[in-house]
Amino acid sequence: MKICLFCQQNSIESNLFEWLFDFASHEKYLCQTCRQLFVPIDPQTACPGCGRKQSVRKLCRDCQCWIKNSSRQLLNNRALFCYNLPMKNFFERYKFRGDYQLRLIFQRRIQQAIKQLGNKRVIIPVPVSATTWQQRGFNQVEGFLEGIDYLAALTVKPDFSKDSQSHKKRRQRLASPQPFTLKPQLNLQQQACLLIDDVYTTGRTLYHASKVLQNAGVSSIKSLTLAR
Amino acid sequence: MKISDFYGRLVTVQATTDLTLPQVTKLPAIKTNGKLLYCQRCQQTFSKKQFHLPNGVDYCPYCLQFGRLTSHDLLYTLPEPNLFPINEQPLSWQGKLSPLQQKCAQVLKEQAAIKKEFLLWAVTGAGKTEIMFPAISEAIKKKERICIATPRVDVCNELFPRLQQAFDRTSIVLLHANSPMKYHYSQLVICTTHQLIRFYHAFDLLIIDEVDAFPFVNNQLLQMAVAKARKRISSLLLLTATPTKQLLTKIKQHKLVCGYLPLRFHGHLLPVPQIMTLPNWRRDLLRCQIDRRLFKILEDWFKAGLPVLIFSPEIRLLVEIEKTVKKYFPHLAFSSVYAGDEKREQKVQTMRREKYQLLITTTILERGVTFAKLNVVILGADEQVFHEESLVQIAGRAGRSLKRPTGDVIFVCSMLNQAIKKAVKQIRFLNQEGEKISDENLSFLSAK
Ligand SMILES: [Zn+2]
Ligand SMILES: [Zn+2]
Ligand SMILES: [Zn+2]
Numbered sequence: 208m209k210i211c212l213f214c215q216q217n218s219i220e221s222n223l224f225e226w227l228f229d230f231a232s233h234e235k236y237l238c239q240t241c242r243q244l245f246v247p248i249d250p251q252t253a254c255p256g257c258g259r260k261q262s263v264r265k266l267c268r269d270c271q272c273w274i275k276n277s278s279r280q281l282l283n284n285r286a287l288f289c290y291n292l293p294m295k296n297f298f299e300r301y302k303f304r305g306d307y308q309l310r311l312i313f314q315r316r317i318q319q320a321i322k323q324l325g326n327k328r329v330i331i332p333v334p335v336s337a338t339t340w341q342q343r344g345f346n347q348v349e350g351f352l353e354g355i356d357y358l359a360a361l362t363v364k365p366d367f368s369k370d371s372q373s374h375k376k377r378r379q380r381l382a383s384p385q386p387f388t389l390k391p392q393l394n395l396q397q398q399a400c401l402l403i404d405d406v407y408t409t410g411r412t413l414y415h416a417s418k419v420l421q422n423a424g425v426s427s428i429k430s431l432t433l434a435r
Numbered sequence: 436m437k438i439s440d441f442y443g444r445l446v447t448v449q450a451t452t453d454l455t456l457p458q459v460t461k462l463p464a465i466k467t468n469g470k471l472l473y474c475q476r477c478q479q480t481f482s483k484k485q486f487h488l489p490n491g492v493d494y495c496p497y498c499l500q501f502g503r504l505t506s507h508d509l510l511y512t513l514p515e516p517n518l519f520p521i522n523e524q525p526l527s528w529q530g531k532l533s534p535l536q537q538k539c540a541q542v543l544k545e546q547a548a549i550k551k552e553f554l555l556w557a558v559t560g561a562g563k564t565e566i567m568f569p570a571i572s573e574a575i576k577k578k579e580r581i582c583i584a585t586p587r588v589d590v591c592n593e594l595f596p597r598l599q600q601a602f603d604r605t606s607i608v609l610l611h612a613n614s615p616m617k618y619h620y621s622q623l624v625i626c627t628t629h630q631l632i633r634f635y636h637a638f639d640l641l642i643i644d645e646v647d648a649f650p651f652v653n654n655q656l657l658q659m660a661v662a663k664a665r666k667r668i669s670s671l672l673l674l675t676a677t678p679t680k681q682l683l684t685k686i687k688q689h690k691l692v693c694g695y696l697p698l699r700f701h702g703h704l705l706p707v708p709q710i711m712t713l714p715n716w717r718r719d720l721l722r723c724q725i726d727r728r729l730f731k732i733l734e735d736w737f738k739a740g741l742p743v744l745i746f747s748p749e750i751r752l753l754v755e756i757e758k759t760v761k762k763y764f765p766h767l768a769f770s771s772v773y774a775g776d777e778k779r780e781q782k783v784q785t786m787r788r789e790k791y792q793l794l795i796t797t798t799i800l801e802r803g804v805t806f807a808k809l810n811v812v813i814l815g816a817d818e819q820v821f822h823e824e825s826l827v828q829i830a831g832r833a834g835r836s837l838k839r840p841t842g843d844v845i846f847v848c849s850m851l852n853q854a855i856k857k858a859v860k861q862i863r864f865l866n867q868e869g870e871k872i873s874d875e876n877l878s879f880l881s882a883k
Contacts, residue, residue, distance in 0.1 A: 305503045307488055308496055344488030344505070 211238035212312055213297070236312045244293035248286050248435065257407055258286030258435045273410065282413050282428075286435030287313075287320055290406055294434050298406065302347050310350035313433055317351045317403070320431055325401035328429065330357035333404040333416050334387065336367065347405050351433070357403075360395065361387045361416060383411065387419050395423040402430040439620035443515035443580065443637025445476050447508050456511070464508035465493055474498060475510055477632050478659045497656060498632055500612065515637045515666065517578050519606070519622045525575040528568055528601040535872065536566050539696045543570040543672065546692070547640055552671045554646075554686065554693040558865050559676040559802075559831025562700035564597055567642060570672070571598075575605055575622060579639035582624040582664065584631055586651035588613070589783075590644060590803040595625045628657045634664035641665050642672045645802060647679045647824055676802075676831060677824035677861075697868035703840035704866040706833045708816075708826075708859060711847045716814060720752065723759045729812075729847065730763060736810050736843070737767060737792060744806070745795045746829055748815035750774075756795050756814070769793035772800070801828045807836035816846035816855055826858035 209219045217238035248260040256270030266274075270281060288294055301309040321330060332348040340346060349359070367386040389395075402416050417428045440446060441459060466473045473480050477498035487493050493506040504510075532540055539557070546553035547570040557563050567583070574581050583598070585591055588611050595609040602623060609616050610626035628643065628651045641664060643651070651657050665671060673691075675682070685691040699705070713719075713726050725733070736743055747753055753771040760769060768791050772782045779799075786794045786806060794800075798820055811833050813821060821829070826846070833842025846855055 304499045305494065306496060306499050307494065308485060341490060344490040344492050
């Protein structure tokens with residue numbers, strides 16, 4: 208009998224229907240109770256800018272500020288789940304405690320979404336700094352992409368510490384400098400890309416990443432995050 | 436980092452730390468054995484394939500809450516040196532044990548001295564903590580290192596101040612995930628069973644209180660942690676009010692020595708639950724209705740000023756119960772509390788100060804908490820969450836104080852089931868044993 212990866216307590220009852228049709232296969236690592244903790248976002252009604260869960264499809268307040276205060280383009284982000292307390296807890300354990308096996312919980316779900324969104328697009332994960340990668344032992348975004356084709360086109364500039372970013376206030380983060388560069392000898396001219404990140408918080412990370420890609424001459428960019 | 440931090444502990448040291456410790460033993464945190472890995476801290480075996488990180492390192496998924504261990508880490512340890520001051524009179528407790536408790540304490544003291552395993556089955560409200568004092572006192576005199584571990588954080592928090600007061604010249608530390616204290620080397624350790632994972636042959640006397648409680652019960656990792664935290668020659672005392680089947684089997688097979696204390700500290704028998712079969716209690720509740728008989732009983736209790744605990748089988752029902760109580764008793768001071776409740780601690784305190792007359796709760800308050808003069812109702816006593824042990828524990832919340840050594844317990848159920856029958860049978864059995872005891876005949880407590 209398999210035990211739920213999230214609560215590590217309840218066993219998972221897989222029903223025959225799921226098993227036959229691989230219907231909710233992304234949930235095969237969660238028990239009944241834990242499945243309900245994560246709230247999916249309906250793309251039909253989500254905010255078209257950041258992908259936030261809403262009851263009607265319209266620009267959310269953050270996104271309205273975003274266009275008002277800068278001439279920046281909206282990202283058209285698709286987010287799969289709400290960033291609620293259980294999701295926060297998930298990232299706490301996956302990223303900060305470093306329990307790499309937890310990637311499996313959402314791996315299939317993310318890869319399904321990539322198939323829907325990223326038909327013939329180049330899949331590009333948001334990178335972590337070399338220091339983080341060495342300490343954590345993995346890039347949490349790449350963990351979700353295991354087994355599919357993707358291009359690690361971006362790197363964090365060596366003098367840029369991402370960890371110091373998480374302590375900054377929202378406004379400071381919005382004003383932060385470009386942390387990413389393109390890996391040398393890559394040609395992304397006229398390519399359609401799909402950026403993947405773990406959480407959309409202020410949109411700054413994705414904004415910077417897409418800026419680098421735009422400068423590299425890509426034809427279009429979409430983005431996908433696990434949570435918003 | 437002090438050298439004493441390593442005594443009887445497994446400590447992770449970052450490779451960058453400059454440490455000159457002559458006698459220190461360094462163990463690789465994770466040992467590889469072909470395709471399998473073994474964690475030296477939590478003693479679990481797991482597959483290399485599953486827990487291999489992209490940067491080429493392996494990690495242990497079982498003891499992550501103490502900081503992730505990888506195949507690059509080392510664990511440092513120094514043997515427990517028992518560097519404690521001479522203390523001829525460690526016990527500063529002024530209270531007195533009843534003759535029955537004294538008899539029992541004597542047995543524990545003897546058992547603790549012979550460095551073996553011993554189980555004490557003492558009814559709820561027997562005064563287990565005080566019964567341990569003489570054994571602990573003896574051990575302190577012999578400069579032994581002592582740990583009282585329990586699966587429940589609330590029990591830890593309740594034990595710590597009592598032990599600190601009872602042994603006020605002895606160094607003591609409280610360890611659990613949210614403890615306000617940081618680890619320091621001490622002769623007495625009060626901790627959750629999880630914290631034992633960090634100890635390495637440290638204790639001469641290890642006491643596990645509430646051995647039958649979650650998460651310790653049926654948890655192989657924690658049970659292995661107990662074995663590793665004890666010294667090779669040491670005594671292990673297990674305390675419980677509701678032994679599990681496995682423990683009872685071990686006793687029957689003579690693999691575990693057991694003594695039992697079937698009488699409460701005040702000498703009164705356990706309250707026997709009254710069964711009330713109400714097939715529609717759930718439906719009534721959703722309509723904000725209470726059965727007339729049950730209402731009458733509650734009304735009498737509230738009028739008499741007696742505090743009441745109502746146990747709900749589900750968190751979801753707490754709201755419904757609150758609504759119904761509000762409707763029938765609009766002037767009653769009450770609240771509800773559940774496991775994830777941020778004000779849990781605060782509400783329990785308010786109940787203890789008798790500012791609430793009723794607290795509606797789930798199984799989280801089934802053990803470890805004592806309210807004076809209490810009466811108890813279990814709704815849905817026939818539902819799965821309430822197994823035999825928890826029914827006995829919950830019934831045992833009543834009648835614990837000298838002021839009111841009796842109490843009323845009502846099991847409301849849709850229908851009678853095995854767990855209820857067995858729980859009542861167990862309580863009746865303990866009461867029979869209790870009745871046999873009189874002051875002249877205290878020899879019941881033979882270590883069989
Ligand atoms: Zn679960
Ligand atoms: Zn938005
Ligand atoms: Zn481990």
